[in-house]
Amino acid sequence: MNNLTLKQMRYFEALARHGHFGRAADVCAISQPALSMQIKDLEGSLGTALFERGARSVRLTSFGMEFARRVRDILRGVDELADLARASQDRLVGRLRMGVIPTVAPYLLPSLIADLSRNYPDLDLHLRETMTQNLLNEIAEGRLDTAIVALPVSEPSLSEVALFSETFILVRPASDANKPVPNRETLRELRLLLLEEGHCFRDQALSFCNLPSTQPRELLDGSSLTTLVQMVSAGIGVTLIPQMAVPVETRSARVSLARFAAPEPERTIGMIWRKTSPFALQLGQIAEVVRQSAETLRAQSL
Amino acid sequence: MNNLTLKQMRYFEALARHGHFGRAADVCAISQPALSMQIKDLEGSLGTALFERGARSVRLTSFGMEFARRVRDILRGVDELADLARASQDRLVGRLRMGVIPTVAPYLLPSLIADLSRNYPDLDLHLRETMTQNLLNEIAEGRLDTAIVALPVSEPSLSEVALFSETFILVRPASDANKPVPNRETLRELRLLLLEEGHCFRDQALSFCNLPSTQPRELLDGSSLTTLVQMVSAGIGVTLIPQMAVPVETRSARVSLARFAAPEPERTIGMIWRKTSPFALQLGQIAEVVRQSAETLRAQSL
DNA sequence: TCAATGCGATAAGTTTTTCTGATGAATAAT
DNA sequence: ATTATTCATCAGAAAAACTTATCGCATTGA
Known part of the structure; x- marks a missing residue:
């Protein structure tokens, strides 16, 4: 039977x-x-x-x-x-499936991949870039081992460790270079360009301006930070990008950058995994590698 | 692989x-x-x-x-x-493994078995009589589907429903019939006979007298209520038995019964099962049958 | 010290299970 | 009506799992 x-x-x-x-x-x-x-x-x-x-x-x-x-x-x-x-074999080998949110992946992955393969030569690294909600689903279903997302996630079934924090930088047309830096209230008067629905970075930016994330906006949404910066350089509006994106995104765009007055907006990027994951220990080590990778990246960009 | x-x-x-x-x-x-x-x-x-x-x-x-x-x-x-x-077949058929604590089983089972087979003729009923702790372990391991125990159990993974409450009856030698009924304090002065360690009914009786259940007792312990009542009728001491046990246990013993003054000691008997059990729905129906079975039993004994 | 015993591993052959490739039947699209 | 698509069925082939017989090793008891 x-x-x-x-x-x-x-x-x-x-x-x-x-x-x-x-x-x-x-x-x-x-x-x-x-x-x-x-x-x-x-x-x-x-x-x-x-x-x-x-x-x-x-x-x-x-x-x-x-x-x-x-x-x-x-x-x-x-x-x-x-x-x-595999995990009991004390060393992490074999497949590791990692997800990364889109506003981190393009900037962190190049050096992270290099660092990981140096430290874990036998690691078969599978990467996936998508928005937080998808990452959470895939982790819950066991289709990903870990993910790099903005904290907090607050899922009781997941472990989360902070990796680094980064401030949000204001991107304006080059012609605005000498204008005063807006604060969270005056920012609302400007034409603020944001990522489309579902990106956590969009919600964080809106929350900095005290705007509800659900409110219908007539503003233009972009599908990547690159698009947003291009739009800014075309004079269409202003936008925010995370610090880590600055070197890549402003390399070839004619825009001006400005930091906000304190308290600056910022987000914390961290790594998450299922508490029951047999890799729990090793993922802690991996997180350390990611942290150092991000640290090095930041040092270089200063 | x-x-x-x-x-x-x-x-x-x-x-x-x-x-x-x-x-x-x-x-x-x-x-x-x-x-x-x-x-x-x-x-x-x-x-x-x-x-x-x-x-x-x-x-x-x-x-x-x-x-x-x-x-x-x-x-x-x-x-x-x-x-x-099996459960999805809307009607409960096949094996049902039920556990019952020893201070309920002998009194409830005869009529319960009859009632269950009448209501669920295709049910293959497996019964097991043992103490609460064993029942809980076996439920957790999936070796039992449900159990009848004294509430509360307070295991977050288990559902519990109350079936009925019953008071504790004082059993004394026949010669004590006209003495005043002791209260919870004076009861301590008497030689109180109890079930051996591990029976929840023992702990409930001790707690009624405000005695710690761990304290070493020099008193005699019995392995069943029948034994205890026999000892009482031999003049060795007094004991408590649950209401439901009265008809069976005092049928042939020369003892006197007395109820305590309010607030009477009592216990609540209930049914438990794993919240994740696929039978959850059907077990609710079963509980209803048990409840009626106990109700009928009580009505008859009055 | 030397058989006797208990226990797990190995070997060879058989049975059972599972898979493939060819084909059939039913339904929907052209 | 014809063709395409899709799931079910069948027969034979391949793979997996099991059984009986046997081996080797360690402990036990004379």
Whole structure:
């Protein structure tokens, strides 16, 4: 009766995710009939249907949904077992899947990758750049081991350590160079260009000006800091960028930079991971490497 | 790389539990070489030893310990999957493993079993009578689905519902019938007979007298309420028994009964189960049956 | 000291499970 | 009507897992 197998669960999970036997079979690197049979066996030994086979669609039954939720938990636990074994080998080797938010990645990664491969030559580093919410989901699902995001995250299931803090720098058209630096109130009168919805840096900037992040804005949103700075240099408005982005983003743009009067706006960048991660110890070491990498970067840019 | 199987985990768990290949193989209903091979494969694919094979002993390595902890979680999750499938069949059928504390079981079970089989004819009811602490462990390990114990239990991972409350009745030798009923202070002067260590009813009685449960007592302990009542009828001392036990225990014993003055001592009996149990819904219904069963029992004994 | 015993590993052969490739049946798109 | 797409089925092949028999090693008891 109770011969569920992990193989069946993996196949099931793939099918649930893709809703397509052929596609799922490819992902599992088996033939489509093999997957069909395993799913059938699985449903047979459960005594219930997991999928509703429409003519051109495969959808989970309501029971299948709950089943999928639990299966994912189990598979995550199993994958962590394998990781745990590797981690117990005292040295971190093998795959490390790290996510980084877009307003950090372009500036930190070049030197970070170099530093990590120097310190962990056997590390197979997988990187992914996306916004905080996606990173959190992927960490929870066990599809990432760790991520570099703006703190605080305040997820009780995650460990977080601070890496460094950086101030926000005001970017204005070159012609504004001699105008007085606005404060958080007068900044609101200017045409402030921001990243599009979902970027934490957008919310931080808005919160510095005491503006609600939900309020509809008629202002132009950019999809990257590079775009924003280009827009500023074209005289369209002003923007904020994090300190770390300054060297890269203002290298070729004709803009003027200014720091705010104290208290300057700033954000703290940190690293997070699942508390239950078997890498917990090693991730602490990794964090130290990241911290030094960022430190070196900052020293160079001064 | 990642072809751990549930079979290997089940075998591993059995071996970890028994520390003996032959014994574990028996439990798994396979031959000893089959188990040896699977364990070897498992260790091979993890790249680490799980067991330390001594000359006449098989012990977990420290890594094996952590591994075992996680494997048990996973296996519990998998077993719950199968349960979930059954539970989704809207009606509760199949095995239900229920534990009951010894100071409730003998009085409640006869009618409860009858009522349950009437309401759930397809239910395969497994019962186990032991003390609260054991019940809690076995529930946590997934070896029991539910238990009937004295509340509160206050385990955040468990759901608890109250079933009924019952007062404690004073049992004295027949010759004491006309003496005044003692209160919680004067009760301490008497020779109070109690159940042995570990019974929650013992602690409740002691707490009623404001006595610490750890304090060494020179009094005689009994292993069942029946024994205690027999001792009372022999004139050795006095004791307390829960209301529900009165009809059965005093049927053939020459003792006198008395209720305490208000506030009477009492306990609340309830049912508990893992919040994550796939039966959660059905267990609620079961609890209702138990409640009615106890209600009927009480009505009859008046 | 020397067999006897208990226990886990190994080996060879068999059974069971799982997979592939070919094909069928049903439905939707052209 | 025809073709394309997609999941199910079938037969044979490949892989995995199991069983029985046996080995080697260490401890035990005479």
